[in-house]
Amino acid sequence: MSIDSVFVHKIWNDQEISKMVDGGVPFPMLSDAGGKVGTLYGIYDDNGGVDTRGRFIIDPDGVIQGFEVLSPPVGRNVSESLRQIQAFQLVRESKGTEATPSGWKPGKATLKPGIDLVGKVWEKWKTNMAFD
Amino acid sequence: MPEDFNPGCARPTGGPVGEAPAEKTETPSEITPKEIQNMIKVGQKAPDFSAPAYFKGKFVNVNLSEYLGKWVVLCFYPGDFTFV
Structure with a gap:
């Protein structure tokens, strides 16, 4: 437009x-x-x-x-727009039980926010996962 | 003589030249609140609109609300032929 x-x-x-x-x-x-x-x-x-x-x-x-x-x-960056749509679609399909951390793209691990994950993100997600 | 200019990615525009018109002095009762541009927020409903469009060889009218049930990417850009 x-x-x-x-x-x-x-x-x-x-x-x-x-x-x-x-x-x-x-x-x-x-x-x-x-x-x-x-x-x-x-x-x-x-x-x-x-x-x-x-x-x-x-x-x-x-x-x-x-x-x-x-x-x-x-x-x-069209690829980035598509990645964001894929992430929003995943979150929507999971009804908000899953979240996509920094650097997520299809195939990479998601996080399941909840009381058990508090203070434990470091076990599931490493900084190198923010990059391709 | 009109001067040449190199077109950039901003659409070339003009405007009034010369002295600015004298500012109107308003009595406080005449002051109307300045229109504030809407601040869009994530999580809010996308404002619906109707707009003419060129689509696959035809001119059509598009309402955003026709796309309920689908994912939509709404892109704005400064102008046709603006290079990027």
Whole structure:
């Protein structure tokens, strides 16, 4: 979603993005005239008159589980967004009985928070697990 | 003559030039509270919205609430053609 019109979205997709991605953008390219939605989400930049690089993860109940906002020159890390969604999905499926520690990715151990784990995280989780 | 500029990743914009307009003096009774930008928090409902979109060769209207039951990634960016 950007402040561009759907006409500009069409030309950008058809002329440029479809040359990078087979079939073009596979999701709706939303138009936010005047930054009204960006304002609603707190990421509209009044001075530049644009939406900043905000990314929100919304769960099936419509609840915001995470967000990240970057200034214009630095692009996102899609793999990290996917990792976060996988982590939120795991937590949701476990009904909150499991948590994903720092550095978690699919296949790595989770933690089961509870009275027995208090003061014992050091036995289950080592700092090298924060890194790939 | 208009000067050249190099486009960066911020969308090129302009604005008024010259002297700032004289500030209105308001009596206290006329002062309205400044609009505060919403502070989004995790764990809160994502504000619903409707927006026009370009999607697979068509122009469509999208409501966020249509996606209830699915995981959604909502991405904002400064503008089409802004490089990154």
